[in-house]
Amino acid sequence: xxxxKQSPQSLIVQKGGISIINCAYENTAFDxxxxxxxxxxxxxxxxxxxxxxxxxxxxxxxxxSFNKSAKQFSLHIMDSQPxxxxxxxxAASSGGGADGLxxxxxxxxxxxx
Amino acid sequence: xxxxxxxxxxxxxxxxxxxxxxxxQDMNHEYMSWYRQDPGMGLRLIHYSVGAGITDQGEVPxxxxxxxxxTEDFPLRLLSAxxxxxxxxxxxSREMFSTDTQYxxxxxxxxxx
Numbered sequence: 001x002x003x004x005k006q007s008p009q010s011l012i013v014q015k016g017g018i019s020i021i022n023c024a025y026e027n028t029a030f031d032x033x034x035x036x037x038x039x040x041x042x043x044x045x046x047x048x049x050x051x052x053x054x055x056x057x058x059x060x061x062x063x064x065s066f067n068k069s070a071k072q073f074s075l076h077i078m079d080s081q082p083x084x085x086x087x088x089x090x091a092a093s094s095g096g097g098a099d100g101l102x103x104x105x106x107x108x109x110x111x112x113x
Numbered sequence: 114x115x116x117x118x119x120x121x122x123x124x125x126x127x128x129x130x131x132x133x134x135x136x137x138q139d140m141n142h143e144y145m146s147w148y149r150q151d152p153g154m155g156l157r158l159i160h161y162s163v164g165a166g167i168t169d170q171g172e173v174p175x176x177x178x179x180x181x182x183x184t185e186d187f188p189l190r191l192l193s194a195x196x197x198x199x200x201x202x203x204x205x206s207r208e209m210f211s212t213d214t215q216y217x218x219x220x221x222x223x224x225x226x
Contacts, residue, residue: 004155006155009153034215041219041220042219042220043117043203043205043217043218043219043220044156044203044217045217046214046215089155089156096210097144097207097215098144098161098163099158099161099169099171100146100148100158100161100171100172101156101158101215102158102172103148103155103156103157104155105153105154105155106153106155
């Protein structure tokens with residue numbers, strides 16, 4: 001049973017465009033929603049995260065939008081750059097995360113110059 | 114400060130062989146975990162530990178053993194490797210009561226023939 005569904009699987013965006021990746025979750029106990037960025041041959045690295053008490057969080061060109069009633073959250077990358085080409089994972093955890101993160105299946109993002 | 118280190122980086126095993134994947138962190142983090150990453154599957158939690166002497170199972174624990182004798186080290190053991198365990202393995206650590214930043218190691222790519 002997949003608790004975090006991520007879409008799309010792959011995404012191609014032109015340089016300067018907006019990249020949007022969506023995730024939906026089922027477990028209403030989830031209270032922490034991070035996004036990880038992974039480059040080939042490297043481990044995932046935390047990009048940005050949100051908790052359900054806010055509907056949006058912005059850090060530079062990266063924004064998380066969170067819709068608690070719909071149980072959905074999304075990552076927006078503004079002014080996408082070729083250096084943003086990577087695999088992005090959404091994740092979720094609950095109760096302080098003692099039992100780990102539940103990850104989506106990932107989105108392979110390509111930014112075309 | 115090396116962060117989270119993993120050895121080896123690559124490993125090829127034959128079915129039935131055993132091996133230990135090493136993981137160490139120098140950030141004095143209480144919480145450590147192991148994930149496996151398979152194409153199109155995201156990352157799935159194998160085992161985790163909330164401190165020395167305490168371990169617990171994650172989503173996919175079968176075929177793997179762990180122990181935590183020190184805060185710094187969290188080895189993952191494959192007692193009898195199977196082709197289904199071919200994967201990339203990531204170790205991660207964070208402070209126990211903070212979900213904000215989980216640090217991942219660079220990964221071990223394991224192939225079981």
